[in-house]
Amino acid sequence: MEWTEKSPKTGxxxxxxxxxxxHYGIFVSESRVIQFGLPDNVNRPANEVKVIExxxxxxxxxxxxxxxxxxxxxxxxxxxxxxxxKIAESRLGEGGYNVFNNNCEHFVYACAFSKNPPxxxxxxxxxx
Numbered sequence: 001m002e003w004t005e006k007s008p009k010t011g012x013x014x015x016x017x018x019x020x021x022x023h024y025g026i027f028v029s030e031s032r033v034i035q036f037g038l039p040d041n042v043n044r045p046a047n048e049v050k051v052i053e054x055x056x057x058x059x060x061x062x063x064x065x066x067x068x069x070x071x072x073x074x075x076x077x078x079x080x081x082x083x084x085x086k087i088a089e090s091r092l093g094e095g096g097y098n099v100f101n102n103n104c105e106h107f108v109y110a111c112a113f114s115k116n117p118p119x120x121x122x123x124x125x126x127x128x
Contacts, residue, residue: 001074003066011081013108016063024104025059026088026111027067033059034088036107037097049097051088051107077113087111 008014008027015022018039025035033056037049056065070078079087088111096102 001071002069004069005065006067006069008065008067009081011084011112013068013112014059015066015068016060017066018063022105023059023063024108026084026108027056028053028085028088030056034085034092034111035059036102036104039063041097041104042099046097046099047095049095051091051094053092079112079114084112 003015010028012027013024014027014033015024016039021042023035023039023041025033027033032053034051034053036051037044038052038054039059039061041049078084088107091107091111
């Protein structure tokens, strides 16, 4: 998986940098991004963080948009854009946020992949 600054399409996984981590969402349209909480989740009590829908401008704040680009192998395990959006929509209002085990990155991969998602980004893991 690579990241690019190209414009996203419906069902794409998007992210933005927030200090030392990234915040992820599912792009539906400029008026609809489905995400697990807001970019500042680490400053909120976990029980207040829910899957929500905002527009792209609230998702981005003053950050830069990046869109995931998957390899041929990764795409074989992905759901269609329509299925990805349908699953994301079905999870609106869901809670259970945990910064390590159930966060915005886990959410987007669970929506987009039927099996074998790519490894999660871990800023604390040795990247050698």
